[in-house]
Amino acid sequence: MPDTFRHHRFEHALSASRDYADPLEVSLKVEFHGPGSLRQTAEGFWDGGRTWKFRFSPEQSGSWTWRSQSSDADLDGHSGWFHVVDYKGSNPLYLRGAPRLSADRRYFAQADGTPWFWLACTGWNSAILSTDTEWKQYLADRAAKRFTAIQLILHAPWRAGRQDENGEVAFTPGKPLRVNPRFFQRMDRKLDECNEAGLAAAAVVLWALTSRDKESPGAVLPDEDAARLASYMVARYGAHHVLWLLAGDGNYAGENAERWRKIGRAVFPKSRARRPVSLHPGGMRNPWPDLKDEEWLDYLTFQTGHGSDERKWRWNATIAGELSGYQPVRPVLDAEPNYEGHLSYQAQKVIDDFAVRKAVYYSLLSGPPAGITYGAHGIWAWARKREVPLDHPRTGEADPWRVCLNYPGAQQMKVLRDIFDRFEWWTLRPDRTLLAEEPAFEAYPMPAWSEKGKFALIYFPSTTEVRLNLGRLGGKPTLEWMDPRTGARQAKPAGGGDWLLLIR
Helix, strand or coil: CCCEECCCCEEEEEECCCCCCCHHHCCEEEEEEEHHHEEEEEECEECCCCEEEEEECCCCCEEEEEEEEECCCCCCCCEEEEEEECCCCCCHHHHHCCCEECCCCCCEECCCCCEECEEEEECCCHHHHCCHHHHHHHHHHHHHCCCCEEEEECCCCECCECCCCCCCCCEECCCCCEECHHHHHHHHHHHHHHHHCCCEEEEEEEECCCCCCCCCHHHHCCHHHHHHHHHHHHHHHCCCCEEEEEEEEECCCHHHHHHHHHHHHHHCCCCCCCCCEEEEECCCCCCHHHCCCCCCCCCEEECCCCCCCHHHHHHHHHHHHHHHCCCCCCCEEECCCCEECCECCCCCCECCHHHHHHHHHHHHHCCCCCEEEEEEHHHHCCCCCCECCCCCHHHCCECCHHHHCCCHHHHHHHHHHHHHCCCCHHHEEECHHHECCCCCHHHCCEEEEECCCCCEEEEECCCCCCCECCHHHCCCCCEEEECCCCCCEECCCCCCCCEEEEEC
């Protein structure tokens, strides 16, 4: 029998002969040798008591050997071997490998080169607060709706969650900082099951916006302790199919940038292999001019947030294009557009599925698309009854998470995937020259054209009475209207509302 499958995980435990006052001071690195002179390393982690573990995700079948290196004699010099075979099932992550940057660095692709569309559901509290049964139901629903990732937080406490479903916390501040293996052993199962459902985890390591209780580690821990806590989580879950969000909801610009440069370089040093890394910024903030040259930064996210005024929509319509011009190029995506069921901050009206669609298509088509995130108010907070989420009084009451599963906007994300899978979405580039005239901003369409010249896609948020410049496409183009609510295709748009136009 094989020890593991290609693109899965190999895990091994080592035992020490004594206890340690500060287990995080013990270093453990494991070197792996595989077929064709492959050589890779992984960091080990403490798992409570006298137990250390290491995990590794092999990308080649065949025989592998490993050898440990440690600052502690008990853990140093151990060795072994394991056998890897190709996976034969249907899980796309195990068939094709974990997402990484594409060859042109504009989108995500899997190990075999297959383009991977980031379609994440925002479940910040989902892994922390869900029971095992709830978690499996949630994952099954999101996989059925063709989501590809879950945005989640790897620790408690944080601003909207002070402990996990069993009352455990991930860490205790102090000298030294303490981690709680019981908390993470429960999270092990959650991330295992997330990947088993075919979903990657877009995992926040250090939430960076806090309340008066000063609970969020990205906001309150000293630089060194924040880096130690983050390094522990990255060592523990680096062999899972994850995309890292080093911090969440923070302000990383200006005088704050140096803190995140230091933490990022400590957690993701140049010599260490890693899954893709970014940060999740606060609403309508662009921290990237101060951080874009960091080597550990693999993709750029932004948060168009939960506003409803013209300033929000203008920012929504332009920020992806601005970020896509930064060098070196990286995938760019909106990791927090309007949450369905959340109150808009200006009008204090419930955000509906139209506002979700408008934000999503604006963000997708205003820059080279890499993907998009969806959020529902009751899911991110993991509400079990109708209530206002902890420390979020202006967001309004959230419906229970099970009610939110089938919100119209959530069902329309499957429609979006189905539409985008019909063509080479990764070749789209924003191109306003497809419009012969610019309408008023209230009806601002979002046009994109394939860089291969094969097709164009235009999102119309309201009126479709706009003159187009189609002569440049050559020949006689074929026009097909698509309803973003249902995916229905027709020769002409029927009725009002928003529409998509595919031109071939």
